[in-house]
Amino acid sequence: NAGVTQTPKFRVLKTGQSMTLLCAQDMNHEYMYWYRQDPGMGLRLIHYSVGEGTTAKGEVPDGYNVSRLKKQNFLLGLESAAPSQTSVYFCASGAGARGPHTGELFFGEGSRLTVL
Amino acid sequence: AQSVTQLGSHVSVSEGALVLLRCNYSSSVPPYLFWYVQYPNQGLQLLLKYTSAATLVKGINGFEAEFKKSETSFHLTKPSAHMSDAAEYFCAVGAGGSNYKLTFGKGTLLTVNP
Numbered sequence: 455n456a457g458v459t460q461t462p463k464f465r466v467l468k469t470g471q472s473m474t475l476l477c478a479q480d481m482n483h484e485y486m487y488w489y490r491q492d493p494g495m496g497l498r499l500i501h502y503s504v505g506e507g508t509t510a511k512g513e514v515p516d517g518y519n520v521s522r523l524k525k526q527n528f529l530l531g532l533e534s535a536a537p538s539q540t541s542v543y544f545c546a547s548g549a550g551a552r553g554p555h556t557g558e559l560f561f562g563e564g565s566r567l568t569v570l
Numbered sequence: 571a572q573s574v575t576q577l578g579s580h581v582s583v584s585e586g587a588l589v590l591l592r593c594n595y596s597s598s599v600p601p602y603l604f605w606y607v608q609y610p611n612q613g614l615q616l617l618l619k620y621t622s623a624a625t626l627v628k629g630i631n632g633f634e635a636e637f638k639k640s641e642t643s644f645h646l647t648k649p650s651a652h653m654s655d656a657a658e659y660f661c662a663v664g665a666g667g668s669n670y671k672l673t674f675g676k677g678t679l680l681t682v683n684p
Contacts, residue, residue, distance in 0.1 A: 458613070487671070494579065496660065496676035497614075512671065544613055555664025555672055556602045556621065561613030 456480050460545050460562035467535045467569045475530040475565050477545030485548045486528040487512075487559070488520060490541040497544065503528055535569045542566050572597045572665040576675035584683050589633075589648040591678050593661030596642065602664040603644045604672065605635055609657045617659070620644060631655070656682045 458479045467473055477486065484505050489497040499512030501520040509520045517539060519531045528547075532539060543565045550557025577592040595601055602621055606614040618629025625637045631654075635646045644661060661675040 494676060497674040499671055502671055558616045558619065559672065563613050
């Protein structure tokens with residue numbers, strides 16, 4: 455059972471470089487999310503999607519872009535990485551029967567990004 | 571707007587003791603409430619959720635939580651802590667409308683001492 459798979463799991467970037475994190479889910483979920491986790495800050499929502507072809511901004515969207523061209527994939531891009539983007543990134547998917555806020559979220563194992 | 575406050579960023583208990591992790595929420599509409607657990611170097615996984623069916627919710631691994639509307643609380647408890655319960659616990663609230671997301675608390679790290 456794959457569930458939610460994130461790649462890569464670790465990455466070190468230099469300031470100004472770009473990269474893309476890939477999230478893939480095999481549960482046919484409509485809703486997908488990207489969070490970042492920093493010590494003492496909990497999880498903060500970067501961007502989310504409520505369906506194929508749709509994306510929306512979360513709490514901390516600056517410096518990130520996303521795309522959801524296929525239902526099963528949700529890509530998070532950093533166009534010009536900054537040290538403040540050093541974090542652990544989690545992708546999640548869900549299928550709440552009464553809306554995205556009502557059901558269980560399934561999380562990937564995280565992608566640890568360091569920006570030097 | 572919805573929000574979650576977890577009281578205590580770090581809770582330490584002895585093995586066999588009661589576990590109590592506190593969560594208070596703010597929501598203008600009836601909320602959906604969740605507790606998630608995160609073990610080291612892993613993603614979050616659902617412990618339990620409240621969806622208005624019953625105020626006392628039982629979850630996995632012997633955990634339960636009680637929804638108290640008058641206190642806007644959803645505290646997590648377990649009668650007897652086990653070493654394997656050591657993890658970080660997150661409370662989350664979802665409150666519908668145009669708000670297509672869960673809001674997470676900052677987490678409480680549970681340490682279990684032998």
